[in-house]
Amino acid sequence: xxxxxxxxxxxxxxxxxxxxxxxxxxxxxxxxxxxxxxxxxxxxxxxxxxxxxxxxxxxxxxxxxxxxxxxxxxxxxxxxxxxxxxxxxxxxxxxxxxxxxxxxxxxxxxxxxxxxxxxxxxxxxxxxxxxxxxxxxxxxxxxxxxxxxxxxxxxxxxxxxxxxxxxxxxxxxxxxxxxxxxxxxxxxxxxxxxxxxxxxxxxxxxxxxxxxxxxxxxxxxxxxxxxxxxxxxxxxxxxxxxxxxxxxx
Amino acid sequence: xxxxxxxxxxxxxxxxxxxxxxxxxxxxxxxxxxxxxxxxxxxxxxxxxxxxxxxxxxxxxxxxxxxxxxxxxxxxxxxxxxxxxxxxxxxxxxxxxxxxxxxxxxxxxxxxxxxxxxxxxxxxxxxxxxxxxxxxxxxxxxxxxxxxxxxxxxxxxxxxxxxxxxxxxxxxxxxxxxxxxxxxxxxxxxxxxxxxxxxxxxxxxxxxxxxxxxxxxxxxxxxxxxxxxxxxxxxxxxxxxxxxxxxxxxxxxxxxxxxxxxxxxxxxxxxxxxxxxxxxxxxxxxxxxxxxxxxxxxxxxxxxxxxxxx
Numbered sequence: 001x002x003x004x005x006x007x008x009x010x011x012x013x014x015x016x017x018x019x020x021x022x023x024x025x026x027x028x029x030x031x032x033x034x035x036x037x038x039x040x041x042x043x044x045x046x047x048x049x050x051x052x053x054x055x056x057x058x059x060x061x062x063x064x065x066x067x068x069x070x071x072x073x074x075x076x077x078x079x080x081x082x083x084x085x086x087x088x089x090x091x092x093x094x095x096x097x098x099x100x101x102x103x104x105x106x107x108x109x110x111x112x113x114x115x116x117x118x119x120x121x122x123x124x125x126x127x128x129x130x131x132x133x134x135x136x137x138x139x140x141x142x143x144x145x146x147x148x149x150x151x152x153x154x155x156x157x158x159x160x161x162x163x164x165x166x167x168x169x170x171x172x173x174x175x176x177x178x179x180x181x182x183x184x185x186x187x188x189x190x191x192x193x194x195x196x197x198x199x200x201x202x203x204x205x206x207x208x209x210x211x212x213x214x215x216x217x218x219x220x221x222x223x224x225x226x227x228x229x230x231x232x233x234x235x236x237x238x239x240x241x242x243x244x245x246x247x248x249x
Numbered sequence: 250x251x252x253x254x255x256x257x258x259x260x261x262x263x264x265x266x267x268x269x270x271x272x273x274x275x276x277x278x279x280x281x282x283x284x285x286x287x288x289x290x291x292x293x294x295x296x297x298x299x300x301x302x303x304x305x306x307x308x309x310x311x312x313x314x315x316x317x318x319x320x321x322x323x324x325x326x327x328x329x330x331x332x333x334x335x336x337x338x339x340x341x342x343x344x345x346x347x348x349x350x351x352x353x354x355x356x357x358x359x360x361x362x363x364x365x366x367x368x369x370x371x372x373x374x375x376x377x378x379x380x381x382x383x384x385x386x387x388x389x390x391x392x393x394x395x396x397x398x399x400x401x402x403x404x405x406x407x408x409x410x411x412x413x414x415x416x417x418x419x420x421x422x423x424x425x426x427x428x429x430x431x432x433x434x435x436x437x438x439x440x441x442x443x444x445x446x447x448x449x450x451x452x453x454x455x456x457x458x459x460x461x462x463x464x465x466x467x468x469x470x471x472x473x474x475x476x477x478x479x480x481x482x483x484x485x486x487x488x489x490x491x492x493x494x495x496x497x498x499x500x501x502x503x504x505x506x507x508x509x510x511x512x513x514x515x516x517x518x519x520x521x522x523x524x525x526x527x528x529x530x531x532x533x534x535x536x537x538x539x540x541x542x543x544x545x546x547x548x549x550x551x552x553x554x555x556x557x558x559x
Contacts, residue, residue, distance in 0.1 A: 016513055017377045026381050038495075094349070095358050118495060122376050124361045129319065129349035138424035139319055141346045144488065154428065158488045159342045160439075164316070164430035172424075178478065178495065179488055214358030218384045223375065226520055229541035235554040238526065238544050246524045246541065248445070248503040249470065249559065 001111035001170070002057045003046045005080065006101055007039040009064055009071040010121040023219040035071045038116025040078070041176040044183040045146060046114050047079035054148040055112070057081045061104055063097050065089055069199060076194035077186040083199040088211060094122075096204075096211035098130035103207035105135060110171060112153065117142050117175040128175035138168040142177040250279035250369065252335035253307075255326060257343055258285060258293035263300070265442035266339035268403035271302055273396040275404070276366035277335045280304045283411075286325045286418070288315040294413050301405040304412075311418035316427035317343055323350035324421035330355055330391060334369070340395035340498075341441070348395050357389035362498075364400030373400075378494040378517035398441055399500035399521050433487060440490065443473035445503045448492055448519070451479035452508025452529070452548060459485040462549060463507060465556045475499065475519075477509045493518035508548045511536030528552065 011017055012032040020027050035043075046058040060075040062068035063086040072083035086100045105113060118125035132139035140155035144163065147154040153168045158177045186194075204211040232238045242249045252274040257264040267283070274281045282305040285294040294308040307329065313321045326347070330336060336351060338344030340362045352359035364382075365373035371386045372394070440446065447467040453459040459480065467474045476486035478493055492499055494517040504522035509515060511527070511534055519525070520539050527540035530547050537543040544551055 011377070013514070017380050019381045026377060093358055095353060095356075098353055120378065120494065123378070123494065124359070125345050126349040126352070126359050126361060129346065130353035130359075132319075133323065133350040133353035139346075139350070140425070141319070142342060159430070159432075160441075161489055162430060162432040162487070164432075165428040166318075167426040167428050169424045177488075178482065178491075214387070214389050215360060216386045216388060218371065218386055220376070220381050220383050223379055223382050226525075226539045228538045229525075229543065231537070231543045231545060234546075235544070235551055235558055238542055238555065239558045241542050242503070242524070242526070246503070248524050 001055055002059060002108055003049065003055050003112040003114060004101065004105060004108060004110040005042050005046045005058060005060045005075065006097070006113070006115040006127065007043060007060055007062050007071050007075050008036040008116070008119045009033050009062060009068045010036045010119055013037055013120055019220055019222050023221055025217070025220050033067070035074050036116050036119045038118060038176050040183045041178070041180050042114040042116050043075045043078045043080055044181050045176060048181065049146070049148065050079070059084060059108060059110070061086065061101060063088070063092050063100050072199060073194050074186065076197045077190045078184060082197055085199065085201045086204060086207065087201050088204055090211060091213050092211055093213045093215060094124050094126035095130055095214060096209065097127050098134055099209045100204060100207055100211065101127070101131045102134045103209055112171065113173045115173070115175050117177055128173050132173035135171070137172050139173045140166045140168055141175040143174050144177050144179045146174060146180070250334045251332070252277050252279055252281050252337060253326070253329060253333040254281060254283045255322065255336070255338050255344065255347065256283050256285045256293065256297050257339055257341060258287060258290060260287045260290040261292045263293055263296045265403060265439065266341050266398045268300065268406060269398035269401040270337050270339045270396045271300055271404040272401040273363065273366055274335060274337045275302050277369050279334065282307060284309070284326065284329065286314045286322050288312055298411040298413050299407050299409050301408040303409050306411050306413045307416050308413055309416050309418045311420070313418065313420055318425050318427060319347045319350055320421040320425050322347045323354065324419040326351045327354050328419045333391065335392045335394060337394045337396055340397050344395050348393055352393035355391050355393065357391050357393055358387065359393045359395070360385060360387060361395050362397045363394055364397050378514055379520065380513065397498055399498055437467065438471070438473045440473045440475055440497050441499055443501050445470045445472035446475045446499055446501045447472045447505045447507065448475035448477065448509060449480055449486065449507050450477040450509030451483060453480060453485055456485045462552050466505070466552055469556050469559050477515050506536050506540070507552055509536055510534045511539065
């Protein structure tokens, strides 16, 4: 059984982005780019499932600009077997990515598709659920544990108030939460090996997908600034401020 | 033009996040209907009918809705979707799970986590962990939206008298089965609806210390308890206490951050709180840059002292 894992190239999580002065977007020129952290967890989980013998092949997919090849190489250094880049310089929104992944799933016939629960740039949290809907597959989002048993996936999910466990028929879509695993460090030999792995490139048109954005961004602005308040000397001063100035207790 | 709000409920009552979502739906203009899809959920449907501003409650009752599975609830929403211009969910674990399924089946883009309605098709939403605010306009005929509850006041839970209409339940089959859940029971207010939140960070050092130091303060204030990602990852606090970009987004009247340094991902989840208190012994901790009142002190001494002083 194959698994497809989707990875997105995003601004590194340590970077504090700046809004462009013309409000057309955020400035990502010369900013460090990395694999979306949730997607790294997705790759790690697929590789572990392969190491446990549940998967025969892990295919990583990225949709976006040519530089996404670097993201795919990182995923292959973690242990994915081959990569697919759907290359475009156009803006891709979650519905378009879900359609591209659906087209690739039709081609590759995976038993599992694993994705990060959300990308840390647009914070949408949509693609996995959309793919599951388009493919008419079951879904388990926000996974904190994945087990495979008798042709099913048993997935523990992080929900409001605690955890729940679902049993899914395959093929299925799983999206990862933070506590699913801790991705391994990639080693130099594996980075070298990853460079030799197969990487195919398609255009959205090759997959018959209309990837046009459905939502227009009119402007991007700075959030209201919250200014630092004051330092209080001790607990008594804090209690006094909370009671008499802020009046919140 | 009318809007359908998908109620979040436990079959007995309506969860608070639904009330904020209704306020957002009313801001889109037009009538607001509420869907209660549940099992033996008459009480929840009744409660929904009393919410101010709601003109109709649609109640679908069936075994398949017992656990709010995305496949099932999405099928029910899709059966109703053609009557609505706007379909809104709270941006909670449940709403985020279901809404994109509905959007994809309708072949429309989804607008996640709106914090402001500018016009019926134009919204504000935070991106990059709240470090930028995007104003976005939908181009599709049906709008599927999730609502960040901290962006909208809750609608009044009483005062309305909407009609309740029973509708025939949809069934999406059995590809996904609910096997069980571990939901922590406690008497504290829900994190996202609490007026006061006491949050702990990595500085607590262990789950025992977390409970020993944070719990008494939360008890004293009748507060919900939260945690930073570092504290949750280290196992000091449960997963669903995580406040931040990818955890819970909160905006209480008072947020007390104890031993939390204040990574941008954490600030994204709490910087809209009315009053922020930071207790941290590191004078350089970024949390002080958003705190109204900063106390530079060892939390193991300061927090018990605070409990005693309240």
